[in-house]
Amino acid sequence: MLKDITLGQFFPGDTLVHRLDARTKLIWLLLYIVALFQAKSWWSYGLVIAVTVLCMAVSRISPKNIFKGLKPMLFIIVLTGLLNIFYTTGTPILPGWIVTWEGIGRAVAMILRITLLIAGTFLLTYTTSPIALTDGLEKLLTPLKKLHVPVHEMTIMMSMALRFIPTLIEETDKIMSAQKARGADFETGRLIDRARALLPILVPLFVSAFRRADELAVAMESRCYHGGEGRTRMKQMKLQSIDYLALIFGLVFLAAVIVLRHFGL
Amino acid sequence: MPELRIEALTHVYSAGTPFQKTAIENIDLTIPQGQMVGLLGHTGSGKSTFIQHLNALLQPSSGRVLCDGKDINADKYSRRDVKWQVGLVFQYPEYQLFEETVYKDIAFGPKNHKLSDKEIDERVREAAHFVGVDEALFERSPLELSGGQKRRVAIAGVIAMRPGVLILDEPTAGLDPAGCRQILDNIMDYREKTGSTVILVSHNMDDAARLAERLIVFDHGHVAMDGTPEQVFAEPEKLVSIGLNVPQPSAIAMALRQRGVPLEGSIYTHGQLLRAVLRAKEASAC
Numbered sequence: 001m002l003k004d005i006t007l008g009q010f011f012p013g014d015t016l017v018h019r020l021d022a023r024t025k026l027i028w029l030l031l032y033i034v035a036l037f038q039a040k041s042w043w044s045y046g047l048v049i050a051v052t053v054l055c056m057a058v059s060r061i062s063p064k065n066i067f068k069g070l071k072p073m074l075f076i077i078v079l080t081g082l083l084n085i086f087y088t089t090g091t092p093i094l095p096g097w098i099v100t101w102e103g104i105g106r107a108v109a110m111i112l113r114i115t116l117l118i119a120g121t122f123l124l125t126y127t128t129s130p131i132a133l134t135d136g137l138e139k140l141l142t143p144l145k146k147l148h149v150p151v152h153e154m155t156i157m158m159s160m161a162l163r164f165i166p167t168l169i170e171e172t173d174k175i176m177s178a179q180k181a182r183g184a185d186f187e188t189g190r191l192i193d194r195a196r197a198l199l200p201i202l203v204p205l206f207v208s209a210f211r212r213a214d215e216l217a218v219a220m221e222s223r224c225y226h227g228g229e230g231r232t233r234m235k236q237m238k239l240q241s242i243d244y245l246a247l248i249f250g251l252v253f254l255a256a257v258i259v260l261r262h263f264g265l
Numbered sequence: 266m267p268e269l270r271i272e273a274l275t276h277v278y279s280a281g282t283p284f285q286k287t288a289i290e291n292i293d294l295t296i297p298q299g300q301m302v303g304l305l306g307h308t309g310s311g312k313s314t315f316i317q318h319l320n321a322l323l324q325p326s327s328g329r330v331l332c333d334g335k336d337i338n339a340d341k342y343s344r345r346d347v348k349w350q351v352g353l354v355f356q357y358p359e360y361q362l363f364e365e366t367v368y369k370d371i372a373f374g375p376k377n378h379k380l381s382d383k384e385i386d387e388r389v390r391e392a393a394h395f396v397g398v399d400e401a402l403f404e405r406s407p408l409e410l411s412g413g414q415k416r417r418v419a420i421a422g423v424i425a426m427r428p429g430v431l432i433l434d435e436p437t438a439g440l441d442p443a444g445c446r447q448i449l450d451n452i453m454d455y456r457e458k459t460g461s462t463v464i465l466v467s468h469n470m471d472d473a474a475r476l477a478e479r480l481i482v483f484d485h486g487h488v489a490m491d492g493t494p495e496q497v498f499a500e501p502e503k504l505v506s507i508g509l510n511v512p513q514p515s516a517i518a519m520a521l522r523q524r525g526v527p528l529e530g531s532i533y534t535h536g537q538l539l540r541a542v543l544r545a546k547e548a549s550a551c
Contacts, residue, residue, distance in 0.1 A: 011283055065282075177322050178361040181353040182422055183377030185345070200373065203363035207408065 010129050017059035017127045022136025024243040031250040032120045035257040044260040059127050069122045081107040134159035152228025175204050267333045267429045269296040274328035288314040289486040303477030304466045307508045311486040316432050320351035352428030356435045358419035368403040374426040392425035396451045413444040430462040474512040474533045499531035514538040
């Protein structure tokens with residue numbers, strides 16, 4: 001069922017990682033990604049993996065959930081791996097083969113890189129509620145307001161989109177069940193048949209999405225929503241000492257990876 | 266006409282995650298053909314989960330659902346076939362309408378059944394007739410109809426499959442009283458003419474008391490009460506403790522009893538209430 005899609009789903013909890021400020025975690029993810037792309041040697045990959053596993057352990061997110069989230073990306077991961085295996089020149093593993101040792105090495109590195117990238121991102125979304133995430137993003141992007149970037153509007157759009165993903169999934173589920181109850185078949189048939197079978201889902205889904213958007217606009221307006229100007233928050237975000245510690249840890253981690261790269265390790 | 270047997274049915278949502286929730290647990294029920302069943306229970310009592318098992322939309326975590334003695338989850342074909350025997354009308358079914366015309370939308374079910382055009386036409390007209398949708402509306406877009414009309418078109422879409430068991434989840438939610446009565450009358454009419462089993466999920470106790478032969482009350486994923494309306498409404502206090510309303514006459518009888526008026530028997534219709542009050546009055550006059 002559609003409910004099993006875990007893409008960016010929040011798992012409530014009360015661990016150290018859950019308690020960190022959303023801004024800290026966003027910056028952390030940024031540092032993590034930079035570190036990941038700086039990693040070149042197996043040593044540095046090992047370090048990144050160690051840090052990822054550590055974060056997973058601290059946040060008590062089971063690897064099973066991470067792998068479940070990786071499933072939709074499996075195709076891209078495998079494809080990247082295959083392309084790297086076949087299109088890298090170097091010493092063939094057997095004389096006359098296209099597959100080279102370098103190719104295998106690169107394929108493994110690319111697969112690791114993508115997997116870790118997704119795992120890191122999932123760690124953020126699994127441990128941070130969407131609301132906190134967009135609030136954090138808005139706070140982080142505040143300086144851009146000076147350049148007349150509509151930061152508030154962008155983040156409120158984002159939080160609304162995030163807010164309505166589960167609703168729409170639920171709605172899709174419901175419509176699908178209703179059409180299945182009328183004998184609709186989404187699983188068999190040729191590609192064209194299956195694409196056509198989606199119509200009975202998409203039409204009602206769009207109709208209800210527009211209705212919802214309309215209702216939401218009216219609801220917001222009747223509560224005097226007028227954009228970000230002069231808006232106050234119920235939950236004030238404050239960085240705690242653990243946030244600073246986490247950030248320092250992140251910087252040390254990035255520095256370590258860069259140093260490893262510098263020494264060619 | 267099928268008989269439904271439910272054996273030790275349990276369903277757990279999101280098993281193995283922090284969101285794990287047991288929706289229904291160990292349900293055993295037999296629903297003989299032709300019975301008019303009222304399914305009661307407050308939000309989250311598991312009744313919606315339960316009815317989705319009856320036509321194999323949900324697969325049980327454990328337990329079985331038998332339709333005429335055959336396990337409906339035996340394989341993918343039986344899961345498909347059961348949908349022609351057990352028709353399910355969801356809550357707010359008007360949100361599933363999608364075709365360009367009312368006619369095509371009602372024909373969606375029969376068409377999936379790969380029936381001949383002639384038979385589809387016959388069934389669409391029959392189903393529309395049952396729910397009181399005028400044939401003049403056939404070429405209109407279902408999206409431009411009124412709320413009540415949409416609802417009736419959506420119900421016709423399920424009836425057009427001629428299910429031997431018709432399940433309706435809150436078919437009257439959000440309709441005005443006249444619309445409610447009309448839809449319930451249409452459903453009773455369908456049952457009378459076809460001899461189908463009807464399972465009506467409802468919050469409205471007065472409707473349930475008036476229409477059903479048997480009431481099944483769900484509470485926290487279990488069957489809390491099961492019997493004729495007479496038996497179920499004989500314990501109004503239990504219904505109230507589950508968080509349900511009782512029919513108006515039962516509520517009045519309960520209040521009178523609390524004030525010391527000795528009313529006898531199970532009271533859930535206005536007639537019963539009247540007779541009981543008159544009897545009590547006679548008894549006190551002696």
